[in-house]
Amino acid sequence: MAEQVRTAGRAREGRRRAAGAVLAALLCAAGCSAPADRAPDTTARDIRAVLDRRAAAVLHHDAAAYAAVVDPDATALRSAQRREIARLADVPLGSWTYRLTDVSAHGGDRVTADVRLGYRIEGYDSAPVSVDRTVELARDPGDGRWYITADRAADGSARQLWEQGDVEVVRGKHSLVLGVGRPRAELEAVAGTADEAVPAVSAAWPEPWAGRVVVLVPDSVKEMGELLGSPAANYKGIAAVTTGETGGSGKSPADRVIVNPEAYSLLGGFGQRVVLTHETTHVATRKNTSSATPTWLSEGFADWAAYRDQDRTAEEIAPELADAVRAGDGPAALPEDEDFAFAGDAGRLAKAYEGGWLACELIADRWGEEKLFAFYRAVGAHHGRDGAVEDALHEVLGTTPQDFTARWRVYLRNRLG
Incomplete structure (x- = not known):
């Protein structure tokens, strides 16, 4: 069975993508200018x-x-x-x-x-x-x-990296890696992989973005949990997560890709490239992702970008879903947000990611990549979750949720059966 990657992006409505570490509201004024009400x-x-x-x-x-x-x-x-x-x-x-x-x-x-x-x-x-x-x-x-x-x-709130130890800094061509307690050679390798991820994301996402990424590498999954303000057990098998705020205002705080060195080190070069390309996609698409964006689309698109130019079959990328489809137990509907919970069932999580990826694959194959980009933008620009996917399916792809779901189920059987 091909090496599989379990990654994660941002917190979305109904789940905690970066657990307790979702960054606070944007600092709007320099210095200490806000009033304090309960002291002279x-x-x-x-x-x-x-x-x-x-x-x-x-x-x-x-x-x-x-x-x-x-x-x-x-x-x-x-x-x-x-x-x-x-x-x-x-x-x-x-x-x-x-x-x-x-x-x-x-x-x-x-x-x-x-x-x-x-x-x-x-x-x-x-x-x-x-x-x-x-x-x-x-x-x-x-x-x-x-x-x-x-x-x-x-x-x-979460702890900060410098509270965990001396911060080692590695500058890449498109990346900045900040690590604590890890060998410099390891941090340099992470920077090299991140430098490959950035142009891959730019090739897969046509919207302008910063074209650079900051990666934090704590000493262990325990310290990763501290940075995210959540129990380390939630991230034991997760190679990396991305923190930040969704929305198209252009004023959201900076993103950070946080690596779990224990899970990340178990991946080969291919898996590590997929992980950091997936997470960097979240950084690039941040301003076009909102509370209206369902998790299957944000995570599916990130996987689509990560696997876009990789030489892997659908069965190699989606083994859990392939097993289910061949057993006649394929999903009846697109994954729900709760299916992506880190602390939930690992098989359910894997199938959710794989199902989201194949939904984006279907759009790119059937309607073309430009339509996939337009669909992603249209969903994220919608005012609220209700009707966001339905309206974008109608306006961009000329279809309905029922028809799209039916096409997706057939697509799963054709690609994985």
């Missing part, structure tokens, strides 16, 4: 100043200034903060900002601040990644200044 204006102003100094220290790689805003008595925290900024030394940061969203006072000299960190990688991110943090501060009665006493991911 002077306190909020002073805390903004502390956070602004901290942001400047990151961009200037000034470890002393970064630690200077930490409580002088918190020696362990100060040491940890120095290590943290050192881990960022090689990351090409274009911006780093904090936005204060709320302050809760605990007496006159202690507060808890809700903060949105936004950072952008120079040359790769057109918009910042935003993550929510919880920062505790105390005011020194001697000098009256506020100092940080704790800084952690907010409830429900």
Whole structure:
């Protein structure tokens, strides 16, 4: 049986594509400009100043200034903060900002601040990644200044790569690979494969896109789960996922492809190329993917792009579905979103991906690739899920859901039977 790839893309309505790690809303203002409602204006102003100094220290790689805003008595925290900024030394940061969203006072000299960190990688991110943090501060009665006493991911938010260890940076022709705890040779190999994926995606998707990708490689599936804010067990057999926000506004935060080094390393060169091409397709199609896009289409198209120029038969690409079709147990309908759940049945997940791929194959074979592109765009541009596929089938392909499903079932039998 041919080597099979189990990959995943973005969270869509009704499932968690990047689990708890779906990135927070776009940072709209530099610095710490948002009001805080539950503390005096002077306190909020002073805390903004502390956070602004901290942001400047990151961009200037000034470890002393970064630690200077930490409580002088918190020696362990100060040491940890120095290590943290050192881990960022090689990351090409274009911006780093904090936005204060709320302050809760605990007496006159202690507060808890809700903060949105936004950072952008120079040359790769057109918009910042935003993550929510919880920062505790105390005011020194001697000098009256506020100092940080704790800084952690907010409830429900994910950890960041630099919190896991020293970040190794590898620059590819079309990629930037950031890794922690993995051999540099391995990261260079990932960059080489990502560099092959980017032009393959550009050839398979006609819309303009950045033409570059950022790949994160944590040390293990456990650390991968931390980056995604979800149990590692959800990703044990998943080679990679892509994070980001869907929508056509052009303002969605930057995507990250996160590799599970344990599953990815088990794949051969072909499988690794398919994985990163699949995930890079999600990056490229992001602005044309929305909550109206069913998972079978987004994942099926990503697989279609990944396998488009590969010399593999349908049975080799879709073995689970082939077995079902030959046993007379082929699906009666296109896969539902819940069929793509990571934590669900592995066979069901495989057949969902394979069914989505063959649906896109059918469109490309029967109506042509240009119609497949137009169909994808039309579904994503629809206002809401209801009617999105039905309207696009009618307007772009001149068919109905019932007719398309019937054609798809025949196509499965012809390709896999």
